Amino acid sequence: MAKSLLIISRQAPWTGxxxxxxxxxxxxxxxxxxxxxxxxxxxxxxxxxxxxxxxELQQKDITANLQALSMFGVDDLFACHTSLAERGMGPTELNVEPLQVLRDQEIAALIDRYDQVITL
Known part of the structure; x- marks a missing residue:
């Protein structure tokens, strides 16, 4: 059986x-x-x-990649409630569906469910 993988993305799209x-x-x-x-x-x-x-920042737009995730079977997408709130963002203004917003204690449980975790 394949090991499960959680990818944690922590960088803004234009910082590298x-x-x-x-x-x-x-x-x-x-x-x-x-x-x-x-x-x-x-x-x-x-x-x-x-x-x-x-x-405008001489970067490639990642919007198409985000929207392609579901076509590739990546349907489990999560966002941190605290990170959204600190940046004045709400779930209704986001570009990704389906997206589950998790609180800090739920994030710890999420990480524990996966065999491997990659943080970028």
Whole structure:
């Protein structure tokens, strides 16, 4: 049986390659039917906002990658309630569905459910 994988994405989409790399790992794992989920934490929740204007920062837009996750079987997407609140964001303004918003104690339980965890 394949080991389950949780990918924790903690970087904003415009601060470097980490956000894109986390999505690439998720898409590759989904293509191989690996049981996996993504958790957006800290500045990683900024990836979930629509209209990123990545071109102005000479970056590639990750919106298409986010929306492709479900096509690759990555349906377990989570965001940290505290991270959203600290950035003045609410679940209704985010660009990803389905998305479960978790409180801190729920995040600890989520991490414990997975065999392997990658943090980018």
């Amino acid at each position: 390659p980490s956000a894109r790399e986390a999505l690439d790992i998720a898409l590759a794992g989904g293509a191989f039917d690996l049981p996996l989920a993504m958790l957006f934490l800290d500045d990683g929740v900024l990836q979930l906002l629509p209209a990123q204007a990545a071109g």
